[in-house]
Amino acid sequence: MRRTTYLAASAAIFTGLLVAAWVTHGTGIVKDDPERNIVIPDELTSELQVKVAYDGEDIWFRYRWPVERPAIFNDVLVYNDGKWEKRGGEALGPNPDFLTEDRVAMMIDDGSVPLFSRYGGYITIGEGLTTFTGVPETDEERTKYLPSSRTDPNDFDAVKPQSDLEKLRAAGQFIDLWQWRSSRSNPIGLGDDGFVAEAREGDEGTGPYTTNFDKEAGQPKYMFNPEVAGYRALKIDEVVSGKVGFNDTYYLSAETAVPFDPGYAWKNGDTIPRRFLRPEAGSRGDVVQPAAARWRNGFWDVTLQRKMDTGNPLDDKIFRDGGSYDVAFAVFRNASTMRWHYISLPASLGLGEPAQINAKFSEPGKPDWTGPWTEVEIYYPGQITWGQLTDARVHPGADRIAQRVPVAARHTEEQLALYGVQMEFADEIKRQWIWTLIASLGLIVALGISVNLLMRRKEEESR
Amino acid sequence: MNLIAQAPGASALPDYLERYYWWAYLRPASLRVFDHPAVVSAILWGQYRGLCDAALGAVQPGKRVLQLACVYGDLTPRLRDRLGPKGRLEVVDVAPIQIDNLAAKLGHDPRVALWVADAAAPGTSRFDTVLCFFLLHELPDGHKRRVVDAALDRLAPGGRAVFVDYARPMRWHPLRPVMRAVFALLEPFAAAMWRRDIRSFSSTPERFSWREKRTFGGLYQIVVAERPG
Incomplete structure (x- = not known):
């Protein structure tokens, strides 16, 4: 009875650890972690x-x-309820709005x-x-x-x-x-x-380039020249969606810009580049x-x-x-x-x-x-x-x-890319190895116990 | 104090030992990792104690015993304890680091002598018991023959050589594929133990009476060769 219990227990340990290994295998530890500034392409x-x-x-x-899609904008200023807000520029990994050049x-x-x-x-x-x-x-x-x-x-x-x-x-x-x-x-x-x-x-x-934002006034310094561009500002939806392209006037320079007009009736979503090119x-x-x-x-x-x-x-x-x-x-x-x-x-x-x-x-x-x-x-x-x-x-x-x-x-370059990712997750990989080692040892011990019990039973039966 | 000496004509470490077993026997870290009964027991799937008992059963107090190669764990201290006050134990090993380690493990004992020597050339003395514990599977086949012949040659009339080692497990043995993989990865000369009897390594098997016992589903064998009195 006791031996049967041991056998069942070891088989349970074996099965449990095997299931745990199966479940955790391949789930991976390499994943984006914005908290740690980690984004893997x-x-x-x-x-x-x-x-x-x-x-x-x-x-x-x-x-x-x-x-696949060119990013022709970097940071922009977007009008929203009376304020000009910065969007784009620095981003954690690829910019989902394509506002990083x-x-x-x-x-x-x-x-x-x-x-x-x-x-x-x-x-x-x-x-x-x-x-x-x-x-x-x-x-x-x-x-x-x-x-x-x-x-x-x-x-x-x-x-x-x-x-x-x-x-x-x-x-x-x-x-x-x-x-x-x-x-x-x-x-x-x-x-x-x-x-x-x-x-x-x-x-x-x-x-x-230089900044197109007047910090004190809280507004752009320049806007698009309506006589050149046909508009004073772009629409953020059209910028983000990629509708604005090379054939449009999409940047500010001496040729395309005029001083900003704060008295204009700006609407939410109006967008002006945050950089002035020179x-x-x-x-x-x-x-x-x-x-x-x-x-x-x-x-x-x-x-x-x-x-x-x-x-x-x-x-x-x-x-x-x-x-x-x-x-x-x-x-x-x-x-x-x-x-x-x-x-x-x-x-x-x-x-x-x-x-x-x-x-x-x-x-x-x-x-x-x-x-x-x-x-x-x-x-x-x-x-x-x-x-x-x-x-x-x-x-x-x-x-x-x-x-x-x-x-x-x-x-090789491929190796270096993999090593680069490994370094970003060095602690997690080490922890996973330790768990794998523990699980493997557990499996080996369970196997050893099971085989010992099996052999003992065989030898008793053959007497 | 134990006698520790270099046997006359003892040569440098054999090539197979440095090439295949450096990690197990030739580094200080090897001793720290492996020289524990629990570790050896794990390596032998829990059979270490039983196999030691079987080997020690052939040793009678007051006799002269030769052990071919050091063994991790507590086999040799237990063997020494069985000698009695008049018994004598000699241990040979080709690796000085192993001899030094065993000397430290045994401490002072005038009944014990340790030699740096190849197991195939353990000297000229005669012994009542020669013990060869899990050595043969680590040797190239030619060396296996020389060690078996040397073990038998050193027996006094009526003496017994005890070989404990791997053997071919039964076909259904759950560890058969595991051990096959272990041999393929780590022990290149061990597979021969599955193909040949230990007796077949002797040049003069007919001069001895042979007894063989297999344990643990045939994975291990205890072979005793006795020289007629």
Whole structure:
């Protein structure tokens, strides 16, 4: 009787744990968690096509990538019961209203930052950056920085003295950063020229956009010129639904805007862009477009142009015929800065020198696009900091990094995307493993007990 | 104090041991994890105690006993306790770390001698009992033959060699597929124990009288070979 009870109990334990394993198996722990700033894209990898041309004076980069629906607005001001309210801009993951612009960004180095050619943008992801899980909100955005800019690379606040930073900059210890924005630069045919050193910043000068919101008055500074656009404002429903497109006047600039008229009979839902586009000035205006890009047939096709030698060597990497460079890309689809983007591993770029991306020498002013695209795999990077990658307790390959083994020699883009997601759920995965281990041990113990009881009964029966 | 020594001609660790069993026997962590009766019992599906009892049943007080290879758990301390005041136990193992561990486990005892030596070359002394507990399944077949021959060769007239090891379980045994997987993953030489009798590893089986007992649905075997007096 007692033995039968044990047998039944062990069988019950076995069955119970098996059912628990069955029920919990595959339910997954990887899921969006807005409380922790975690949103995982449906597709972890994607493709970017790149061509490069140069003529000795200018260099052109052409990017093409798939986008189901273009996001041509960023933040907007919407009239609602007497108030102008901000909508869009920064978003947790993709913006459901398509009020966060599309973007392509490119980092460039000329070999002055040796880690960049091996690890690309990973080296710029320090500790405590804005939007990372567990990082408290701060007044100022905490952006990318180079490890060499800190006395402790893992301490955002440990910035080296200004004299040291200037020495590093003069030695080329910065990464050139070009950006194209579908809403805040593209409509007027501009890019945006910046860099990453002790922070991610724009070059000297003014950028392609400024705010269109008058804080004191609580209203826009500009509205659409009705004589140009045919309206003073757009309708939020038409903006969100995608009804407003390239053939409409959808951005504010000197050509399309007039000062805001507070006396106009504004109606709920009236919508005005929160940014006013303007010509750039200074080094920040080095990166431009031959013409404003348009989304066609499911792809953005964007070309950025810059003087090979801008004369600004402290915030631009100077291109020379015969030179070799390292580049890395990021693509944002209706998603905001820092996190919800796709990145590439670093790739070599040759101007007359063999490389992964070979720039084509062209006639003056006529970029030659006749060659094939270079296909660049891009992937969701998750939340992985340089500190984690170089810490053997967190990253088993930290010793390889210490030996300066390039990331591409050890990981594929697909692997890196999966690791990026794993890092975002490291605690949950560990907890799940422990539960799995406990359940497995329970199953083995139950099996052992059952078999022992079975054998004992057999031996007794055979006597 | 126990006599701990390197047997003359003792060689370096055999290749199979370093290649396949480093995780089980050659690291300090291995000792911390495995050298507990409960752990060994779990590995042997709860049969460790019964198998030890069967092996120890062949040991009589006051006799000379040779144990081929150290064994995790409390087998050797229990064996030492059965020796009586005039008995003598020698243990050989090819891994110094195992000998050191056993020395620490047994403490001071003038009746016990520990040797760093291959089980296939355990010296020239004769013993009343030679115990080979779950060693054969870890050895390549050629080594199995040499160890079985060495065990039988070291028997004094009337002495008994006791082999406890895996055997081929009955066809319906619930653990048969589990153990097959374990062997495939971790114990590359164990499958031979399912195909061959221990007796067949002896070069001169006819010189000994053999008795065999299978337990736990045939998964384990206790084989006793006795040299005529």
